[in-house]
Amino acid sequence: MVSENAMGSLFTIIENRIATVTFGHPASNSFPSVLLDRLTAEFNKLSIENGISVIIIKSEGTAAFCAGASFDELLAVANEAEGTQFFSGFANLINAMRSCSKLIIGRIHGKAVGGGVGIASACDYTLATNSASIKLSELAIGIGPFVIEPAVSRKMGKIAMSEMTLAAQDWKSAKWACAKGLYAEVFDTVEELDAAVSNFSLKLSSYNPDALIEMKKVLWEGTQDWETLLVERAAISGKLVLSDFTKEALLQFKK
Template sequence: MSKSGTLKTTIENKIATVSFGHPASNSFPSEQLQRLTDEINRLSSNDDINIILLKSEGDGAFCAGASFDELLAVSNLEEGQKFFSGFANVINAMRTCSKLIIGRIHGKAVGGGVGLAAACDYALATTESAIKLSELAIGIGPFVIEPAVSRKIGKAALAEMTLAAHEWKSANWAQEKGLYAKVLETVSDLDSELENFTTKLASYNPEALSEMKKVLWEGTENWDKLLYERAAISGRLVLSDFTVNALNQFKKK
């Protein structure tokens, strides 16, 4: 697998399946974030598809969030804001996409990975799909993804996750809070449920699906500005001595 990650799309029966992968627990370097943003924007105007299924490769983590190597390489405010804007770009692309996006969360999600799951319109998971927002532990915070996560689980649950930065929350907890629509026992159960659900959904009136998408995201129009303001906060904090030391400690583990 490429160091910058892989991204591929297959289209069948009006469903576009977008699959991303990276050798470091499906984490996201900037190049991969841009690829995913571009692909979602491209699929948004494709009349041959009705819905998008977002998934990641392998049987380990769903997504480990931002690339630690790239975080450590940030050397100034501009680079920091640009890196975190990568997640802002993806979330905004998912938000404004004309197609409903269904998430296949087969394993653990951390940081930006939780943001990706939250930006899906509907997410199915397995019992292995625990979540964690560990950003405070490394001196930053989940500022860019917070609006997407809070929209799904509310501020109280977000605070519970963010302040207990070392704690994993179970997939069942995530379902209770509204992040996951269903939690299945196994990956094969997950894929069977996804096939049934996406086949039904893709057969519905595409205009109705598109209008429903708009309704689901009403009130988020300010994210075009908000998420980039948040990226600037993270970009500044990632330069702090605290964060540089914390990232180096994490890498040694």
């Protein structure tokens, strides 16, 4: 059941050197700024936790994995500074996942849109169900997936990212996402997904923790400039979200 908390929910369970982080929000597991900041802080905290080797990121419910940014907050943006600050929330989260010393496994049970695709892309290893279709709809509302683009392109390649971005109204299937490298494997049922996530994370957590930390560094080589790049991208989205086109498109999407 998805959390009814208007600001969303976040909780972590640690067992067998595995931290399972679960987020939720009643609006299809979308992210208001408060929840983005909490999840970022959680990754930063777990990064220095000696008692864990692996992090699993998942969301509540049985419908969408993550619907991306909160439309209500996007509509409330009144100036460029507020817009940049909002989109910096996703920049900070992706950077926290990138720089986290622990390997992150994504458990994607349903559809992911926009920032949700960014979160899946920022995981080190991602498993999903056949229901986990993806879409980058940002151009359709007058902005673009600028902040998450580096993470998506790194995982899936520029061509796949471009195809999703330009076909902003189209869903791509989980099998397509798997073929492009976003998902390592897809499963018919949530039960099969959970079994695979559990088995893989237990196996991974049994390895030398120091080796896992060093492997994480290798996986993210060449991304150090993201600390500034993603914030610069947030400023682009922060400006575009103020346009009349975007305001009207967001209202239509909400309807």
